[in-house]
Amino acid sequence: MSQRLSHRLPRLLNMVPYFIANPGITKAEAAAELGVSVTQLTNDLNQLWVCGLPGYGPGDLIDLSFAEETVDVTFSAGIDRPLRLTSTEATALLISLRSLVEMPGTADPTAIEGAIAKIESAAGVAAAGGIAQAGRRPEAESPIAATVRSAVRRGRALELTYFSASRDAVTERVVDPVRIVLVDNNSYLQAWCREAAGVRLFRFDRIDAATELSEPAQAPADARDDTHAMDLFHDDDTLPQARLTIAPDHAWVMDYYPMSGEVVRGDGSIEASMRFGSLDWMARLMAGFGPGVRVLEPVELVEAVRARAVAALAAYRESADSTGTRVAGEPKSDT
Known part of the structure; x- marks a missing residue:
């Protein structure tokens, strides 16, 4: 199994002190603790055999014994202690870990808090912060996040109660989890949605309930393709589409709402399409943009926006009449 050098090198440098601290450990046990396969562990040990001190003679290279089931270090070449983090490295790691605590579903918050405490204690970084953290009890992981994370880890299907922003409705569905991803500082469950028959991203803070099912997850092989991980706005062709x-001064709208088929006209205006699940929600959204966004089709959406605009003007006139305020665009009275 090939791995990037940036991932493999730190493990190689720490393996010698690891085996010194764990004499007689089996390759299977070591592989499990180091998070690699036994085959990868054997490849790493073979690599260490040709590493050592300048001169690189028989007495300079790291020497290990692993022909049998256990691994023993007979010559460490001076690598007797694990690598130490610099102050900058430790600070960066602590910041990253603390940010993970705020991201539901990424990891067990108790485990993260424990790692933070160990790093602060070992590296002596942010000592004051460490003292303040020591007396604080770690926040418990939400039951929903714990359930979703468990289903991903165990490869089980999930039954979700989910608020769909595109449909403006709460739906219930069964999904086959693939992975948990972070996009724009939000945690998402990437899963195969059986109802939509496609890969979808479910934002953690919009999951109202989650139940881990006993049946195994059965996501299609292509659903595990990494290219799906950033697909926040999947074009669901089962939803109606607005043109x-x-x-030009409302082009920013396209940065906040999923649109497709953009065409720039000669006057700078943009023609685009947008899927929606609820006619009432879409009409409310479009009416809020005023003249900045005009609906071309479908007809029922055009009529719904027009009805909202008429109702809003009527309510404004009624309010103006009750206070004696002139409505903009109306002529002044001579009386």
Whole structure:
């Protein structure tokens, strides 16, 4: 199994002190603790055999015994202690770990807090912060995040109660988990949705309930392709589609809502399409943009936006009449 050098080198440098601290450990046990296969561990040990001190003679190279089931170090070449983090490295690692605590589903918060405490104690970094953290009880992981993370780890299907922003509705569905991803500082469950028959991303803070099922997850092989991980706005062709004209000064709308088929006109306006699940929600959204976004189709959405605009003007006139305020665009009274 090939691995990037940046991932393998730290493990190689720490393996010698690891085996010195764990004499007689079996290759299977060591592989499990180091998070690699026995085959990869054997490849690493063979690599260490040709590493050592300058001169690189028989008395300079790291010497290990691993012909049998256990691994023993007979010559360490001076690598007797694990690598030490520099102050900058430790600080960066602590910042990353603390950010993970705020991301539900990525890891057990108790385990992260324990790692933070160990790093602060060993590296002596941010000592004041470490003292403050020591007396604080780690926040418990939410039951929903724990359930989702368990299903991903165990390869089990999930039953979700989920608020769909595109449909403006709460739905229930069974999904086959693939992985947990972080996108724009939010945690998402990437899963095969059986209802939609496609890969979808479910934001953790929109999952109202989660139940781990006894049946194994059965996501198709292509659903595990990494290219799906960033697919936040999957074009669901089962949803109705609105055709819009966006004014030049409202082009920012496209940064906040998933749109496709953009065409820039000569006057700078943009014609684009947007899927929606609820006619009422879409009409409310479009009416809020005023003249900045105009609906071209479908007809029922055009009529819904027009009805909202008429109702809003009527309510404004009624409010103005009750206070004696002139509505913009109306002529002044001579009386």
